[in-house]
Amino acid sequence: MATRLDPAQRREQILAATLRLVARDGFARVTLRDVAAEVGVVHGLIRHYFATREQLVAAAFDAAVLGELRADAEVEEGLEPVAALADWLSTTPRGHYLVWIDAWSEAPRNPELHAALTRHHRDSDRHLAGVIQRVVDAGHATSADPAADARMLTALVDGVAVQHHAIGLIDEAEADRIVFRAAEEHLKMQPGALSRTRPTPTRGLWATPPAAAGAPVAVAEPGD
Amino acid sequence: MATRLDPAQRREQILAATLRLVARDGFARVTLRDVAAEVGVVHGLIRHYFATREQLVAAAFDAAVLGELRADAEVEEGLEPVAALADWLSTTPRGHYLVWIDAWSEAPRNPELHAALTRHHRDSDRHLAGVIQRVVDAGHATSADPAADARMLTALVDGVAVQHHAIGLIDEAEADRIVFRAAEEHLKMQPGALSRTRPTPTRGLWATPPAAAGAPVAVAEPGD
DNA sequence: AGTGGTCTTGTCCGCGCGGCCAACACTGCC
């Protein structure tokens, strides 16, 4: 049924499918057979690429983390400091936040996931601290301890994402508003400085760029 | 094996066991047989009390929410406004936060859980807004919009709880410090006003008080 | 003492799971 594929491409394809299903069903409920059906192959083939289910989901999450970091790095360059900060604080869009929330709940009982999550959070904090520092250097904000402020804002962004994505208590506009106002106040920025920057159009789905081979990796459609 | 029990007590016992297992294994992985073993009965008996697995976990979560609200109400009365605020903002302790985080990840695909979560969040926000209002009335803080401030602080508390409980990136002291400083600044309180209040000793485990019958419901031990 | 009700047990069923593996198909090398 499925045509023979370059191993690297097939691997990427499986990882992308796994991520899509994790976002939909959660880590615990994704089965090898689900992934195989999503890719369009037999479940035995999945095991040809990943020895166990655990390794599969861990690899998928790791790919997501790497993709996220790469996307952050892309945003970092080419944006003015204030716009970069606004963009970072409003990363909220995209269904992949559900993967993150699911990872939080799995982390206490999955060491690999926990390690990836820790690394990601540390890197994100460091990145945000850098963005804050640049805003401060540009004279648009004040921060005695960018690292501490980054930690606080990361927590706020995560908590707001929960209220928006998981519970649906607030919409995206309000989510951004809450975070922006808190950041402006905390960093002593001009009120509205963040809100006024146009949020960059949200790129495609998290990670799974053509990576090495340049092959068009299948990516989740809104309806798929 | 298990002695015949008052139905209400047995029900509470099953719910408490379910909550314990959900905290340990997550909603998706708790099985009827797990719960039965935890209680010390046969898995058929669980189905005598709860028609389906879904109803069981939903009921367990609902009980947790009610218990939480009751505990919040207990705290509310009998504490000075500033101390009450500090207590609320530092609810972080206790393993039951893992249940909350897990509920966030399950909510998008479990309507009952989603409803319970929404209700709980709304009630919590309203409660916190009331606490803030009382602090303001007492002249210890300023808030133009207690409801909005409550929403922001709730998000911050949740995000900090993730960093502390799920990822272990920060310890409890730092979690409290982050939230307290942000609240003091945002509500224009005297710096350190919140940190200086002694946190109330954390009560027993979440909810599962003897409720009606006054029966000593089995409760998780740290080592169990 | 008998009776009805229900708490409790033990066992059975079909299903889907992760994992395993022998056979097939395709490709590139000699």
Add this chain to the structure above:
DNA sequence: GGCAGTGTTGGCCGCGCGGACAAGACCACT
């Protein structure tokens, strides 16, 4: 043109699951 090597298939296995149910144990009431 044969011959590895490996991507791919499809079916098998044992297990634990949620669910179902008949029978037993115990209690309350008459």
